[in-house]
Amino acid sequence: MSNRRPYVRSMDGWWKRDPYFIRYMAREVTAVFVALYAIVLLFGLVRLGQGEAAFNGWLQYLKTPWMLVFHLIVLAVFCYHTWSWFNIMPKTMPIIFMGGKRLQPGTITGTGLAASVVACLAVLFIVRGMS
Amino acid sequence: MKRSNEPIFWSLFGAGGMLAALIGPALVFITGIAVPFGFVFSPDTMSYAHMLAFSQSWAGKVFVLAVIALFLWHAAHRIHILLHDFGVHAVTAVRVLCYGGAFAGTVIAAYTLLMIKA
Numbered sequence: 460m461s462n463r464r465p466y467v468r469s470m471d472g473w474w475k476r477d478p479y480f481i482r483y484m485a486r487e488v489t490a491v492f493v494a495l496y497a498i499v500l501l502f503g504l505v506r507l508g509q510g511e512a513a514f515n516g517w518l519q520y521l522k523t524p525w526m527l528v529f530h531l532i533v534l535a536v537f538c539y540h541t542w543s544w545f546n547i548m549p550k551t552m553p554i555i556f557m558g559g560k561r562l563q564p565g566t567i568t569g570t571g572l573a574a575s576v577v578a579c580l581a582v583l584f585i586v587r588g589m590s
Numbered sequence: 591m592k593r594s595n596e597p598i599f600w601s602l603f604g605a606g607g608m609l610a611a612l613i614g615p616a617l618v619f620i621t622g623i624a625v626p627f628g629f630v631f632s633p634d635t636m637s638y639a640h641m642l643a644f645s646q647s648w649a650g651k652v653f654v655l656a657v658i659a660l661f662l663w664h665a666a667h668r669i670h671i672l673l674h675d676f677g678v679h680a681v682t683a684v685r686v687l688c689y690g691g692a693f694a695g696t697v698i699a700a701y702t703l704l705m706i707k708a
Contacts, residue, residue, distance in 0.1 A: 470677065487675070490668030493610055496618060497661035501695055503621075504654060507645060508702040511638045518636065521626040530622025537614040544611035551604075571611070579616035586620055587631060589640075 486543040492536040495529075545571030599667055599689070606664025609656065617657065646708045655703055659696040666692035 474480040506517040520526060548571055549564035556562065624630045634640065644650040666688040673684045 474675065484675075487668050487672050490665040490672065493606075493614070493661050494665035494669065496622075497658050497665065497695065500621070500654075500661075501658050501699055503641075504645070504658065504699055504702050507638070507641055508705055514638045514641065518626070521622065527623065527627065530618055533622060534615060534618045537610065537618050540607075541611040541615060544607055575612050575615075578612040582613050582616040583620070583630075586635065589635070 482543075485539070486547070489536050489540040489543070492533050493540065496533050496537075541575050542572070545575070599663070602660065602663035602692075603667035604664075606660035606662070609660050610664060614661075642706070645703060645706050651703045651706075655696075655699050658699045659692070662692040662695045663689075 474484045503514070503517050506513040521530075545568045549567045552567070554561060555567075620631065621636065625633070625636045645654055670684055670688040673688075674681075678684055
């Protein structure tokens with residue numbers, strides 16, 4: 460055992476030191492809300508399997524003010540997730556060359572965001588058509 | 591060298607993140623806001639009869655399982671790294687908690703969907 464006590468810089472609050480780290484943290488924390496939303500849906504599915512009375516109880520629960528507040532927050536977080544997901548996509552996907560030129564980061568992000576808008580509108584129209 | 595299992599978890603993370611990025615906002619708006627509070631869509635959009643019919647079809651089963659399971663695996667991967675970032679270094683415990691939770695959710699969803707028969 461050595462009595463040396465070398466200085467070790469504290470890592471407490473490291474992510475508050477730089478705006479880049481704060482953006483990283485904001486992006487990663489969205490996962491907590493994605494998990495919570497999936498759990499709400501999983502409860503709905505389990506209730507559906509238990510029969511009509513159980514499922515109606517879940518539907519009633521969705522109408523409570525707390526669940527509205529929860530879903531409004533989740534909606535905002537999901538929009539942020541969409542934006543940040545395609546914002547980092549130029550770094551997470553393999554480099555693509557088109558016509559001898561490297562596909563620009565802005566093009567990748569823009570295409571992804573446009574695809575999201577189209578996909579969301581498609582889902583809204585399909586569900587509206589079914590109801 | 592032992593082969594890494596990272597590609598499997600990263601693929602599930604990536605698939606869930608992509609699905610959430612593409613249709614997540616629309617899903618939350620429909621299931622959490624518009625249908626329960628009765629605007630844009632008819633109030634019986636998510637009625638027991640409609641949801642039962644939806645989850646009796648194979649396309650419906652695949653869709654519901656994909657959304658629930660992939661969202662859970664996506665979140666599990668990020669929360670696992672997030673806990674490390676906040677200085678929780680009990681690696682095995684964190685993995686069991688995160689991936690185990692996603693696995694349990696996937697099994698429950700798959701089992702429930704299989705038990706819903708036409």
